[in-house]
Amino acid sequence: MVLKHDDALRLLREAELSVEGRLVDASNATLYCLATLDDAAVPVVYKPVRGERPLWDFPDGTLAGREVAAYLVSEATGWGVVPPTVMRDGPFGSGMCQLWVDVDEQVDLAALARSDHPDLRRMAVFDAVVNNADRKGGHLLPRPDGRVLGVDHGICFSAEDKLRTLLWQWRGLPLTDEAVEVLSRLRAELEGDLGEALHELLTVTEVQATVERVDRIITSRRHPEPSPDWPAIPWPPF
Ligand SMILES: Nc1ncnc2c1ncn2[C@@H]1O[C@H](COP(=O)(O)OP(=O)(O)O)[C@@H](O)[C@H]1O
Ligand SMILES: [Mg+2]
Numbered sequence: 001m002v003l004k005h006d007d008a009l010r011l012l013r014e015a016e017l018s019v020e021g022r023l024v025d026a027s028n029a030t031l032y033c034l035a036t037l038d039d040a041a042v043p044v045v046y047k048p049v050r051g052e053r054p055l056w057d058f059p060d061g062t063l064a065g066r067e068v069a070a071y072l073v074s075e076a077t078g079w080g081v082v083p084p085t086v087m088r089d090g091p092f093g094s095g096m097c098q099l100w101v102d103v104d105e106q107v108d109l110a111a112l113a114r115s116d117h118p119d120l121r122r123m124a125v126f127d128a129v130v131n132n133a134d135r136k137g138g139h140l141l142p143r144p145d146g147r148v149l150g151v152d153h154g155i156c157f158s159a160e161d162k163l164r165t166l167l168w169q170w171r172g173l174p175l176t177d178e179a180v181e182v183l184s185r186l187r188a189e190l191e192g193d194l195g196e197a198l199h200e201l202l203t204v205t206e207v208q209a210t211v212e213r214v215d216r217i218i219t220s221r222r223h224p225e226p227s228p229d230w231p232a233i234p235w236p237p238f
Helices: 005-014 063-077 109-114 118-130 177-190 193-199 204-220
Strands: 016-022 031-037 040-048 085-088 095-099 140-142 148-150
Touching: 005 031, 005 040, 005 085, 005 095, 016 040, 040 063, 063 085, 063 095, 063 118, 063 177, 063 193, 109 140, 118 148, 118 177, 118 204, 177 193, 177 204, 193 204
Parallel strands: none
Antiparallel strands: 016 031, 031 040, 040 095, 085 095, 140 148
16 A cells, blocks of 8 residues: 555554564564554554663664654655654554555665665765664665665764765765755754754754754765774674
8 A cells, every 4th residue: 555645644643553573683672563543554663662772872762763853854855765754652652653665575785785776875965964873785675666765763863973884885976966955955944843853852962963964065065985983884784
């Protein structure tokens, strides 16, 4: 079933969640659920805050909020990198709930991650904005219609630079005109409703660091380069 965006958000917020299973290659309690509302039932991912594994470099209990924040930034870009994601109550308490995306299992993720797919080029800019510390191959979702979405944005928005990604094929290259335009609009929205929404999910310092990253990318007009100061490729990469 293909849902319109608003219908998807309503369903994510209001549906009854029933846990169907746990995703095996997940590092946290990442649950595959059916979300049922009226006569619609769609698969979703539900990550309860309580199931988050503590990390040394991110404060406890904040990963679900970072995933929602990443979705909001993705929406503000208009690029639709992140599937619809909300924060809500569920069978194991408050958590993030995200629409399940069916993928084309035939796609070779290693080849895709090295390709010049335009969705990935946008995703590379998005990742630089949200400071994604975990853009590994398994976090790319190639849909059967050819679009590529991204998931698992729990370790984004650190105030310290931590960009870790497989998508370095555009490093140092000039941004597309489209990306420059999108970033300028995003910068303005960070001063408005988007900024306010992010303050509900992130610290003041983290929101400020996001603004500074956007400014830095706009000023350089280039895709960032991997830093020599931290591992620039996620481990394991897939
Ligand atoms: N919304 C989604 N739609 C389809 N598959 C997903 C979705 N979210 C996660 N997955 C799949 O489940 C795997 C584990 O989810 P992930 O978000 O990476 O969990 P964790 O935070 O525990 O690592 C992902 O690598 C991906 O293959
Ligand atoms: Mg993951």
